[in-house]
Amino acid sequence: MTGGISYSLARTEQRFDEINHGLFYPAKYDRRHDIAITLNKQFNAKWNGSAVFVFTSGNAFTMPVGRYIIQGNIVNQYGDVNQFRMPPYHRLDLSLTRSLMIRKKWKSELNFSVFNVYNHANPYFIYFEAVGELEDYTLEIKALKVTLFPVIPSISWNFTF
Numbered sequence: 001m002t003g004g005i006s007y008s009l010a011r012t013e014q015r016f017d018e019i020n021h022g023l024f025y026p027a028k029y030d031r032r033h034d035i036a037i038t039l040n041k042q043f044n045a046k047w048n049g050s051a052v053f054v055f056t057s058g059n060a061f062t063m064p065v066g067r068y069i070i071q072g073n074i075v076n077q078y079g080d081v082n083q084f085r086m087p088p089y090h091r092l093d094l095s096l097t098r099s100l101m102i103r104k105k106w107k108s109e110l111n112f113s114v115f116n117v118y119n120h121a122n123p124y125f126i127y128f129e130a131v132g133e134l135e136d137y138t139l140e141i142k143a144l145k146v147t148l149f150p151v152i153p154s155i156s157w158n159f160t161f
Contacts (some may be wrong), residue, residue, distance in 0.1 A: 003039040010034070025081040026060040032055045045099070052093045058086030061126065067141060074130055074141075086123050087145075091116040108158045112153075119151040 012030040015022065034057040042048045060082035068075045095113040102108055116122075123145040132138035 001039065003037070003043045004038045005038075006034075008034040020081040023080075025083070028059055028061070028082065030060050030082070031057045047099075048097050050095045050097075053090070054093075054149045055088060055090040058088050058123070060085060063126075063143075064128065069134060072134070076128075078089075086126060089122045091120055091122065092118055099157070105161060111156045113156075115152040115154070116149055116150060121145070121147040124148045141147065 009032065010030075010033065012082040013022045014027045019025070033056065035053075037053045039052075040048065041052045061084055062078055062081050063084040064076035066077035067078040068077065076098045092093065093113065093115050094117055095111060097112075098110045100108045100110060124147060126143055126145045129142050129144055131142055132141045
């Protein structure tokens with residue numbers, strides 16, 4: 001069995017005179033923590049498997065800190081740039097590979113893999129939706145997240161000649 005662990009602690013900031021009063025703020029892709037763990041296992045001459053776990057801090061984003069109703073329209077008030085974080089991103093990928101021999105000089109592998117095994121709904125972005133009626137005082141603002149890439153199984157057949 002072989003494997004590896006990598007960890008990165010980083011900070012990425014930006015500063016523009018015209019944005020955020022000229023103060024430094026976290027860049028969108030500022031990920032403080034980035035962890036990857038890999039394991040590879042050769043079971044026998046024909047079968048091997050691997051597992052990869054990935055964890056990263058959520059992306060920075062700017063969220064409304066207040067809302068006003070002006071002439072029947074909802075207007076957002078934003079605070080400092082990128083002062084909020086999306087939920088952390090994490091997933092586990094598994095793979096199993098079978099080596100095949102077609103002819104002496106032709107080799108192939110049949111690979112079975114699953115991306116995001118435990119089907120974690122990693123957020124891609126967050127948006128806000130107004131629900132209810134302003135006139136009835138039932139108006140609510142809900143934060144909704146859009147996710148990509150649920151559990152994705154795949155089979156591939158690779159040839160070397």
